[in-house]
Amino acid sequence: xxxxxxxxxxxxxxxxxxxxxxxxxxxxxxNGTRLVVIQDNIIRWCSSLTDPSYQSLSFSRHLVLDDTFxxxxxxxxxxxxxxxxxxxxxxxxxxxxxxxxxxxxxxxxQVFHYSINESELGSNSLIKKVLFHPKSxxxxxxxxxxxxxxxxxxxxxxxxKRPIVLNKCNSSFGLDARVNDxxxxxxSKDGLTLYCLNTTEGGDIFALYPFLPSVLSLSEKDxxxxxxxxxxxxxxxxxxxxxxVKRNITKQLQFVSKLHKNWDSKLAKVQIDDEYRLMKxxxxxxxxxxxxxxxxxxxxxxxxxxxxxxxSEIICVSFDDGSLILLFQDxxxxxxxxxxxxxYNNSLILIERTKLQQKEMKCLTTLPDQLGKLxxxxxxxxxxxxxxxxxxxxxxxxxxxxxxxxxxVKFVSNFEDIATIxxxxxxxxxxxxxxSSLALISKEKLTIQNISSHKEEx
Amino acid sequence: KDASFxxxxxxxxxxxxxxxxxxxxxxxKVPHLVVGHENYGKIxxxxxxxxxxxxxxxxxxxxxxxxxxxxxIYANSSSRPKRGEGINVRxxxxxxxxxxxxxxxxKPIKDPKHQLVKRHIERLKRxxxxxxxxxxxxxxxxxxIVNHAAEYMF
Numbered sequence: 162x163x164x165x166x167x168x169x170x171x172x173x174x175x176x177x178x179x180x181x182x183x184x185x186x187x188x189x190x191x192n193g194t195r196l197v198v199i200q201d202n203i204i205r206w207c208s209s210l211t212d213p214s215y216q217s218l219s220f221s222r223h224l225v226l227d228d229t230f231x232x233x234x235x236x237x238x239x240x241x242x243x244x245x246x247x248x249x250x251x252x253x254x255x256x257x258x259x260x261x262x263x264x265x266x267x268x269x270x271q272v273f274h275y276s277i278n279e280s281e282l283g284s285n286s287l288i289k290k291v292l293f294h295p296k297s298x299x300x301x302x303x304x305x306x307x308x309x310x311x312x313x314x315x316x317x318x319x320x321x322k323r324p325i326v327l328n329k330c331n332s333s334f335g336l337d338a339r340v341n342d343x344x345x346x347x348x349s350k351d352g353l354t355l356y357c358l359n360t361t362e363g364g365d366i367f368a369l370y371p372f373l374p375s376v377l378s379l380s381e382k383d384x385x386x387x388x389x390x391x392x393x394x395x396x397x398x399x400x401x402x403x404x405x406v407k408r409n410i411t412k413q414l415q416f417v418s419k420l421h422k423n424w425d426s427k428l429a430k431v432q433i434d435d436e437y438r439l440m441k442x443x444x445x446x447x448x449x450x451x452x453x454x455x456x457x458x459x460x461x462x463x464x465x466x467x468x469x470x471x472x473s474e475i476i477c478v479s480f481d482d483g484s485l486i487l488l489f490q491d492x493x494x495x496x497x498x499x500x501x502x503x504x505y506n507n508s509l510i511l512i513e514r515t516k517l518q519q520k521e522m523k524c525l526t527t528l529p530d531q532l533g534k535l536x537x538x539x540x541x542x543x544x545x546x547x548x549x550x551x552x553x554x555x556x557x558x559x560x561x562x563x564x565x566x567x568x569x570v571k572f573v574s575n576f577e578d579i580a581t582i583x584x585x586x587x588x589x590x591x592x593x594x595x596x597s598s599l600a601l602i603s604k605e606k607l608t609i610q611n612i613s614s615h616k617e618e619x
Numbered sequence: 620k621d622a623s624f625x626x627x628x629x630x631x632x633x634x635x636x637x638x639x640x641x642x643x644x645x646x647x648k649v650p651h652l653v654v655g656h657e658n659y660g661k662i663x664x665x666x667x668x669x670x671x672x673x674x675x676x677x678x679x680x681x682x683x684x685x686x687x688x689x690x691x692i693y694a695n696s697s698s699r700p701k702r703g704e705g706i707n708v709r710x711x712x713x714x715x716x717x718x719x720x721x722x723x724x725x726k727p728i729k730d731p732k733h734q735l736v737k738r739h740i741e742r743l744k745r746x747x748x749x750x751x752x753x754x755x756x757x758x759x760x761x762x763x764i765v766n767h768a769a770e771y772m773f
Binding site: 331332333334335336337338341361362363365445447448449450451453456457501502504 | 660686687688689690691692693694699712714717719720721722723724725734735738739742743746747748749761763765769770
């Protein structure tokens with residue numbers, strides 16, 4: 162694949178002038194047309210790739226990045242979150258500002274800070290992973306997984322609000338008393354389910370559903386969708402249904418009706434009462450058929466891959482032998498709040514398993530508009546798993562309620578190397594001159610790789 | 620053996636009759652207390668417990684509850700006895716049917732020769748805040764010791 166050199170020549174990519182080697186990161190938003198680069202504790206941003214100039218803001222008075230930090234961006238590209246074991250910083254990117262020299266203005270972009278006193282709380286309370294809630298209004302909710310397996314939701318725009326803590330410690334002994342050893346989290350595509358991967362028994366998937374911020378961003382279409390789903394489930398209840406399931410589904414319909422009533426159509430948002438945000442884990446999911454070989458290995462990462470422009474998705478789990486399993490949720494979960502060890506329709510079917518040669522996957526990523534494609538990052542390289550040969554058929558079958566097309570499908574994905582770069586920090590999707598590229602960045606190097614599919618090039 | 624049922628599922632030893640006949644002084648140091656659930660397991664206190672502040676009939680099902688594969692102590696109570704007080708002492712807990720689970724069906728794997736059994740035992744040995752005693756792969760019975768029965772686990 163040819164390199165797009167002129168893109169790499171954009172001023173925003175110019176290397177640092179200081180001799181110090183600080184971590185560098187790159188993020189994009191608005192379908193790859195807005196770019197953010199972090200280096201030397203400075204945020205650089207440019208809002209249009211056709212405009213050669215960029216703006217910058219130094220944050221070194223607040224935070225000096227080192228290798229302990231992870232950096233993530235929310236999907237809209239408005240906020241960045243920097244976190245390590247002890248601290249979380251959320252900063253706003255000054256889109257629209259051209260001059261942020263003034264210190265008081267600079268401080269205004271520091272949105273949220275949280276730190277843990279390790280000596281007070283012990284190493285168990287350290288931060289393991291942070292995510293932005295994909296459906297929180299104004300990106301105001303961050304989700305924090307700690308080493309003690311608690312999952313906390315912080316309202317970053319309202320620091321007086323008490324955080325919601327889920328999967329708390331309890332006084333149970335034995336097995337299955339609580340979900341321990343959570344190693345990774347991933348949101349469903351509709352943003353209402355948080356999948357939790359735990360490793361107590363090698364690898365199991367649990368879910369928090371509904372997993373809601375204090376203000377939920379919800380389009381009219383999505384609102385209609387969950388209302389219809391809830392109605393169908395309510396109508397499927399009969400005298401043989403378990404009473405816990407009946408209770409949950411009735412509560413779900415009540416809750417969704419309430420959403421419908423309180424929904425702000427102008428801003429496409431709805432306020433959620435705290436009582437609906439406290440819930441217990443459901444699961445574990447069945448993974449059918451589970452490959453026998455994987456009983457000897459441990460799961461490492463989980464992610465969801467969108468396969469159409471509706472709600473359909475594939476769940477992908479990696480294992481430490483280099484395997485990826487691609488799963489499809491075939492049954493409709495019900496919402497559940499207060500039932501312990503609740504399992505109802507928590508079912509995943511295995512569609513494909515592939516085994517990669519390298520084993521230590523750093524992360525699994527999906528990109529906007531790249532349906533059915535997964536990017537697998539290793540220490541020094543990025544690879545693409547292209548499942549479109551079967552996900553496109555699957556999504557069509559779901560849409561048309563016709564399984565016939567699946568009969569001839571071979572469920573085999575294509576795995577290909579995208580690029581190699583030593584000590585890779587991260588990568589971002591760039592849409593430039595109607596070409597899709599990946600920009601991969603390390604402390605020393607930037608590589609631009611064209612990933613436009615062959616069809617698009619023709 | 621001197622035992623009695625508290626309700627349909629839970630039993631206690633010494634029996635309620637015996638415990639009721641104890642003097643206040645005796646109730647302060649009841650040795651060998653056992654509370655169990657017919658189907659799920661039992662807890663045997665390894666040190667004498669002080670039952671003077673505990674309503675005896677609530678020991679099984681309220682203060683101590685059993686669920687499949689787990690034992691919960693003071694589930695719905697914010698106040699718990701301090702270490703060494705009441706029933707917050709060293710105890711041996713037995714849970715029944717703690718077989719490894721088939722991930723395709725979530726059904727227990729009862730074959731003691733299955734590849735998962737060895738890994739399952741290793742996992743039981745790592746179980747937080749409990750000291751592994753034994754696991755019987757045929758019956759699925761898992762036995763472990765906890766130092767303070769009524770404490771939050773981390």
